[in-house]
Every structure is written in structure tokens, then in C-alpha cells.
Amino acid sequence: MKLVTAIIKPHKLDDVKEALRKAGLHGMTVDEVKGFGRQGGKTEIYRGAEYVVDLLPKVRVETVVPDDLADQVADIMVAAGRTGNIGDGKVWITTVDKVIRIRTGELGDEAL
Amino acid sequence: MIDAGDTAWMLVSTGLVLFMTPGLAFFYGGMVRAKNVLGMLMQNFFAMGLLAIVWVAIAFSLAFGNFGDGGFIGNLDFAWMRDVNESVGPEAFALSIPFVLFCAYQMTFAVITPALITGATADRLKFSAYAVFIALWLVLVYAPVAHWVFGGGWLAELGALDFAGGAVVHINAGAAALAMVLVLGRRRGWPREGMHPHSLPLTLLGTGILWFGWFGFNAGSALSADGIAAQALMNTFLAASAGMLGWLFVERVKDGKPTTLGAASGAVAGLVAITPCAGFVGGMSPIAIGLAAGVLCVLAIQLKYRLGYDDSLDVIGVHLVGGLVGALLLGLFADSAVNEAVTDEGLFLGGGLSLLWFQLVASVVTLAFSFVVSLLIAKVVDLVVGLRVTPSEEDEGLDFTQHAETAYSFGSTGSMDRLR
Numbered sequence: 001m002k003l004v005t006a007i008i009k010p011h012k013l014d015d016v017k018e019a020l021r022k023a024g025l026h027g028m029t030v031d032e033v034k035g036f037g038r039q040g041g042k043t044e045i046y047r048g049a050e051y052v053v054d055l056l057p058k059v060r061v062e063t064v065v066p067d068d069l070a071d072q073v074a075d076i077m078v079a080a081g082r083t084g085n086i087g088d089g090k091v092w093i094t095t096v097d098k099v100i101r102i103r104t105g106e107l108g109d110e111a112l
Numbered sequence: 113m114i115d116a117g118d119t120a121w122m123l124v125s126t127g128l129v130l131f132m133t134p135g136l137a138f139f140y141g142g143m144v145r146a147k148n149v150l151g152m153l154m155q156n157f158f159a160m161g162l163l164a165i166v167w168v169a170i171a172f173s174l175a176f177g178n179f180g181d182g183g184f185i186g187n188l189d190f191a192w193m194r195d196v197n198e199s200v201g202p203e204a205f206a207l208s209i210p211f212v213l214f215c216a217y218q219m220t221f222a223v224i225t226p227a228l229i230t231g232a233t234a235d236r237l238k239f240s241a242y243a244v245f246i247a248l249w250l251v252l253v254y255a256p257v258a259h260w261v262f263g264g265g266w267l268a269e270l271g272a273l274d275f276a277g278g279a280v281v282h283i284n285a286g287a288a289a290l291a292m293v294l295v296l297g298r299r300r301g302w303p304r305e306g307m308h309p310h311s312l313p314l315t316l317l318g319t320g321i322l323w324f325g326w327f328g329f330n331a332g333s334a335l336s337a338d339g340i341a342a343q344a345l346m347n348t349f350l351a352a353s354a355g356m357l358g359w360l361f362v363e364r365v366k367d368g369k370p371t372t373l374g375a376a377s378g379a380v381a382g383l384v385a386i387t388p389c390a391g392f393v394g395g396m397s398p399i400a401i402g403l404a405a406g407v408l409c410v411l412a413i414q415l416k417y418r419l420g421y422d423d424s425l426d427v428i429g430v431h432l433v434g435g436l437v438g439a440l441l442l443g444l445f446a447d448s449a450v451n452e453a454v455t456d457e458g459l460f461l462g463g464g465l466s467l468l469w470f471q472l473v474a475s476v477v478t479l480a481f482s483f484v485v486s487l488l489i490a491k492v493v494d495l496v497v498g499l500r501v502t503p504s505e506e507d508e509g510l511d512f513t514q515h516a517e518t519a520y521s522f523g524s525t526g527s528m529d530r531l532r
Contacts, residue, residue: 045367048410
């Protein structure tokens, strides 16, 4: 099994969610995170005092899928999350050793 | 004789001015960090609790006893509300409203003036020290200065004009703020760490309340429902508008963007500057006064970074500087056609330099007196009670360490079990 993780712009969440749902994905976990990559920060000004906001709001989407679906899911996330501007985020895939469904105790692909 | 119209207007004005203190609380509260917002709101609301009592117990009498004596301080004739009742009061006051209403109206000024200082001492002043400081300050600084100007004391007799408190309220509180920040020191991490406003919507809401209440502050200072009150109201409106435009213009040129905080700050700067002038100028003068205040105050708030004092929310930059701008410009724009109490007209009205000189004297003396006595009070309170919270309390925030509360509990994770 693979964990596919995407860090995306907050306003692209709906597009990514919709695209994954259309592809038949069963579930995902989403949280609001902050961070920066190449985009760097932005500057805010309060009464003339400038502040660099270097951690920008992003959304992290995580989903665990069977091995053979991982690349496809990642491609969907990349396509749906892209605006073409700096700061679009990243998608990565990691290996997952074991998954257990809490309600039934099912293991592995059965639990997804 | 009591006039029903005057009394009705002053009853309303009293409510309007009182409403400015919660307005100020939100104006300041939005500008502090989220961990200190309750501390800020509490200091302002607490002023409505404590200072009202101190006012009727003694401060009102020290400000308005010996009315018209040309002196330095009042007496104890009206202490403990003696003879403060529904009659028009002593003849010298020449009131057309009940004396007790006059006392209540002036009480709302006594509440908000010390509260203005909280903007300078934000994020680090211990609550107990604050309570002791403002009570002492009301009696030892506000009451005498109010007597000099509003109580027919020596500055009034000299010929200085102050319609609604440019010196008594704004220069006074601004000078005290300067004294306090010098004794108190900077916030930990200032100016290196980011300490930007946590909720500008709160600040804008507070600004709207202040602007609304200021009509009672300035037009109410006519003490009657007449043409001078109407003129004061129009002047108040126009100066706030022009102050906003002046501030935003400088910001747009200097920093690139007009900001909401700038709009709020500029309006307040204009309101501060028109306060001494409100019932003494007319025509387009309030626009010039407001504009000057907006432009000068936005430049003045940068001074703290140059000089290194942590006037956290710019009480000195807005109230001291704005108060000085208004007091001095009155020496240029005062118009006897607007108010016959203007005996020496402003320079631009052909009245020569005498009024400008009186205004300068009144401003400098008020500034110096307030600064020195405030410094002494701050030092004494610091020795006896301790002005500052501990460094770890400052890091944790005033809300929890001073009041055992949290302003915003948005997260649903974690648990809160009842202890008792």
C-alpha cells in the first residue's frame, strides 16, 4: 500500500477532492497546514511596520491506496491542484507497511 | 433654569461618550495579539467600574470645586456627591442642565482619559498595578488639569481655549503614556519580533464606535442643544473624514497600499485634533485641521522606531501629537463668529499671535505637568506593586495570567474538565 500526500493551495482543495472522488477513491484525510517552499513569504504592513509572513497557509491531503493505484492518484492530484503559479505545492508517495480498519479489524487492501 | 432641550441632549451625550470607552477597548483590542485581547478589553472596561466611583468620591470636586477661581486645583465642596443633585448647581457654572448630569457627563471624560493610556502599555502591564495607577492618576493629574481648563482655572483665565479636551484629555493622556512606557520598558522581543494586530475587524468596529461617540464628546461639550453644538458636530465629522484621507494619502505614497488600520488611525487622529477646536472653528477649517492631523500623526508614529520607546499602539503618536496639532491650529483658526467665547481670534482670522501663544503655553504646561507627575506615580507604583508582569507571564499572555481566561477557543480537540 502507498500513502499519497499532497500539499496544495487551499482554494484548490475542492478541485482535488472532486477529481479524486470521480476516479472512485474511497476516502482521504485533509488538514490545514502552514509552510513554504520556493514561493517564500509575503509582506504585510501595519502602520508602516513591515512583517514577512514566511509560513503560508496550505492544505495537506492524504490518502492510502493499493500499490497499483498510487501513480494514478498522484497524477490526478497534480492535474487538479495545478494553477501554474509558484506555490502550487507538491505530491509525494511513500510506502505503508500495514493498515487496520478499526471497526472490523480487516487488514491491508481490505481495510482501504 | 433647567432647559428641557439642553437636558435631553446632555443625557444622550453622556451615553454617547460612555460608549467611547468600549469603542476604545475594541479599537485597541484588535491591535494586540490574541493572547492579550482580554487583558486590553478588561483594562478599558475596568476603567468604567473604578473611575466612576473615584470621580464622584473626590476627583469631580477637585476638578470643579472653586469653579472660576483661576487657580490650580478645586476643593472638596462636592466630594462624596455633596450638593451634586438635580438643581442647576452653583451660579458660577451657569448651567441649564441639572448639576448631577454635568457631573455624570464629565465622569465619562474621566473614565476614557486614563483608559487612553492602555494603548501604550499594552501586553505587559500588571492588572493590579494598572488599577492603582489610574486611580492615582485621575486624582493627581486629571483632576488638576481639568480644573485649569474646564473648571475655570489658571489656563482658562490666561485665555487658552480647549473646547472638549485637546489638552485635558489628549495631550494629558499622551504625556502620561510617554512617562509610562519609559518606566515600563519595551515588550519582550520588540521591535524584532512580529507583533501585528490579531483582528483588524475589531479595530474597525471600535473606530466606528469612537467616531459615533465623539459627537457626544465634542457637540456635548457645548453643554446645551444649540448652534455651537451643531457646529461642533459638523466639525467633528469633517475632521475625522479629512484625517482618514490625510493618513491614507501618506500611506499610499510611503508604503504602497492604503490600509484599513490606516483608515481607522487617520479618522481617530482627525477626531483627536478637532477636539480642542470643535466649538470654536467653522467653515472649511475642520478639514484643514483633520488633514494636518492625519498627515502629521502617520509620520509621528514612526518616531518610536527611531528613538526606541515601545509606544505599543501609538498613543503618543496619535493622541499626544494629534492633541498638540489641534491645540496649536486653534491658534490659527479660532473664529469669534462661531463662538463669542473666542475673544482672541486665530492668526488666519486676523487675530494676531496672542491666542497661538496661549495655546502653546497651555499645551507645553499640560504636557510637562502630566509627564512629570505620571512619571512619579509610575515609579511609586512600580516600587510598591510592580508595574510589569513577569517575563514568563508576558510570554503566556495577559488573558490567562491576569484573568484566567482565553478569548478564543476555536479548537474542539483537547478537553476541559470541571474542577469545582
